[in-house]
Amino acid sequence: MISPARSWREAPQRYRLEAAKCTGCGRVCYPPRVVCPSCRGRDFEHVVLPREGNVVTHTVVRVPPQGFVEQSPLTIALVQLKDGTRLMVQMADVADPETVHAGMPVRLEFRRINSDGEAGVIYYGHKAVPA
């Protein structure tokens, strides 16, 4: 169960890939942070992540966690976007997980991630699809 407050709070990152770029060193933080982990700067500008990137590493989760049983097996990748930002996402539209590999070009698309049971809140976010 994810609370309504949390769903609402996370919407800018989940739905719109909003991030914060350190005005001191240019590091992009996704999600936004108070302090830049690279230079400890505290001034950020609002940015939106690019949608294109490449797989850095991946796995196929065959023993899924709670709530993901019906989607199993899950192909999950760590993706590096064109601006250097990395994020963890599910892969979608991949018929054969064996075709996923490091360096594979991908694009982030808005997709359904999960839901709280039959009648609960539906969580949306982004998944990576082959570019």
Place this chain on the structure above:
Amino acid sequence: MRDVAIIGVGMIPWGELWEKPLRTIWAEAAVAALEDAGVDTVDLITVGCMSPGLFVGQEHLASMVADQIGMAGVPAARVESACASGGLALRNGFAEVASGLADLVLVTGVEKMTDVDGADATFALGTAADQEYEGFHGITFPGLYAMMARVHMARHGTTVRQMAAVAAKNHANGLLNPNAQYHLKVTVDDVLASTMVADPLHLLDCSPITDGAAALVLAPVDRARDLAGGRPVVKITGSGMATDSIALADREDLGRLRAVQLAAERAYAMAGRKPSDIHVAEVHDCFSIAEIMVTEELGFFPPGEGGPAAENGLTALGGRIPVNPSGGLKSKGHPVGATGVAQVAEIVTQLRGEAGQRQVQGASIGLAQNMGGSGGSSIVHILEVAS
């Protein structure tokens, strides 16, 4: 700082201990350590436990367990650093004795994991990863280590057979440890034939769900000499801890475990030792790839040589640097909060020359490395027989 010794060790058989609650397994290990030390009171109790709230629905744990051994009134604190909670409990106890704040400290670790089903246990363990930006997308702990394994394989040519060799070796050692959860002979082919959990990790590359506890008693070295009764006095000569981003996306290099490297560097510096001085090590093999990466970060082998070292028997009993003579997390079991304490209990037992069939001959300097989550924290201790 005062020199600190470990004067008591308490281990109990680990496994799926359905007949015993957390408080009982904790008390059995605590009492065993106090008896081994020959003391009946302490100035402080530290308790390493990752998630009693999620596993058994109990918080305020330290006060509760102190009372279980008739020590209500004694200061007691639970500490948490995910699967490195036990190592942190020792480090905090070490600091109290070294500083003179306490003389005798009972250091304990415990986790009761089988009162919840597999899905709930997976969820509880998953809270050691970044829940909002990793767990949200369905990743699991085997999945996180699988991602690191792929990077290591691509960079160094590490193979699934080398990873399987780690599991086979640790199960062979566990056959010699009466307290181990699993007494099973496991071959490399057995590992590769087991169910795939998260490619490229098979079920037998993964440590199990375990109920267990372990305990140690610390004292200043002078007091330890009085209580030793002819047994070797084992000192803590180095203690190092480090943290890293818990989300893999925030790490610069996924083929490294920087927290392990930093913690080791700090422990070696405090002890005035180097990797080649170590005779025996217990390391955090939560997944087979973890042992390979950790033995490289500890400096036992150059980057990329951890896999071949395991495959060629360099880390086996009788090898150049025996790693996980206890059977490791793989065979001994992995009650997450207890693991870091049990690793040190094994090293003390080895340095005392009391490890029976799994004894590393002539071992007088040992190392224990404990890891939180996917490497977001690590704690390294170096132990030596006092001259």
